Amino acid sequence: MQHVAQLNPRHEQATTAVEVRGLGHVYAGRDGAVPALSNIDLTVPAGRFVVIVGPSGCGKTSLLMMLAGLRTATSGTILCEGRPIATPDPSRVGVVFQEASLFPWLTAVENVEFPLVLKQAPRDERRARAEAMLNLVGLAGFGGRYPHELSGGMKQRVSIARGLVQDPPVLLMDEPFAALDEQTRMTMGHELLRIWEQTSKTVVFITHSLTEAVYLADEVIVMSARPGRILDRVPIDLPRPRTYQMMATDVFGALRERIWHQIRDVQ
Numbered sequence: 001m002q003h004v005a006q007l008n009p010r011h012e013q014a015t016t017a018v019e020v021r022g023l024g025h026v027y028a029g030r031d032g033a034v035p036a037l038s039n040i041d042l043t044v045p046a047g048r049f050v051v052i053v054g055p056s057g058c059g060k061t062s063l064l065m066m067l068a069g070l071r072t073a074t075s076g077t078i079l080c081e082g083r084p085i086a087t088p089d090p091s092r093v094g095v096v097f098q099e100a101s102l103f104p105w106l107t108a109v110e111n112v113e114f115p116l117v118l119k120q121a122p123r124d125e126r127r128a129r130a131e132a133m134l135n136l137v138g139l140a141g142f143g144g145r146y147p148h149e150l151s152g153g154m155k156q157r158v159s160i161a162r163g164l165v166q167d168p169p170v171l172l173m174d175e176p177f178a179a180l181d182e183q184t185r186m187t188m189g190h191e192l193l194r195i196w197e198q199t200s201k202t203v204v205f206i207t208h209s210l211t212e213a214v215y216l217a218d219e220v221i222v223m224s225a226r227p228g229r230i231l232d233r234v235p236i237d238l239p240r241p242r243t244y245q246m247m248a249t250d251v252f253g254a255l256r257e258r259i260w261h262q263i264r265d266v267q
């Protein structure tokens with residue numbers, strides 16, 4: 001763990017990046033109220049890589065939308081670095097969704113710099129920053145390509161670069177690699193860990209894949225079926241950097257099993 005502490009100085013600090021207290025949410029559905037989240041308490045220390053898993057429809061995306069300030073919870077509070085999150089603020093919280101959702105008429109570098117255009121940052125400055133982010137995600141030299149000229153994995157790299165362009169301390173990711181083939185998905189997971197170690201971000205990552213969850217996480221949060229509650233928090237004490245070989249170990253299997261048992265029971 002020494003290795004991680006060196007790469008991620010935030011691991012050494014006890015500062016809290018995200019604090020969720022008593023969060024609940026009820027949707028007003030067509031056939032009446034739909035309770036989606038119930039009594040969520042979650043503390044994410046700065047620099048931590050937290051993965052959320054849970055059955056389909058348990059409220060994971062709803063929770064992430066609230067963490068991003070894109071939706072308002074019915075009850076409870078969310079603090080990011082001690083301050084409430086009420087509206088989207090890409091300089092505090094970056095978001096990456098399952099679909100890369102790039103503008104097809106903009107090049108890769110223009111997509112990445114788009115949030116800075118909205119902020120009216122000077123052209124040279126924003127272009128340099130966007131190029132640096134493309135470099136970080138392994139897309140140096142691809143800035144002039146349009147989305148249709150990029151593979152699925154490359155589009156998600158652009159999306160990650162865009163999420164990081166304002167250097168937010170927190171990056172939220174909702175099943176970002178779910179649409180990719182398995183090999184690309186594994187590569188992207190590995191790449192994401194490299195980016196995380198290089199940038200010391202706090203990451204909250206949602207996935208359906210328990211293997212991906214254990215491979216990436218410092219801690220896996222297991223949610224119940226709707227209304228989503230937190231059933232378990234599983235510390236993942238595998239050393240870093242993570243390697244593909246670790247997936248074949250008994251420790252990895254036991255962690256995956258512990259999570260699977262709880263999800264299976266609530267399906």
Ligand SMILES: Nc1ncnc2c1ncn2[C@@H]1O[C@H](COP(=O)(O)OP(=O)(O)O)[C@@H](O)[C@H]1O
Nearest residue numbers: 027029034036055056057058059060061062226
């Ligand atoms: N805008 C909405 N209006 C009504 N119900 C919704 C809305 N968004 C999500 N839901 C419901 O809330 C529950 C949780 O959805 P979601 O957060 O997308 O779950 P997950 O991401 O875990 O699959 C689901 O039952 C879903 O149908």
Ligand SMILES: [Mg+2]
Nearest residue numbers: 060061062174
């Ligand atoms: Mg979802």
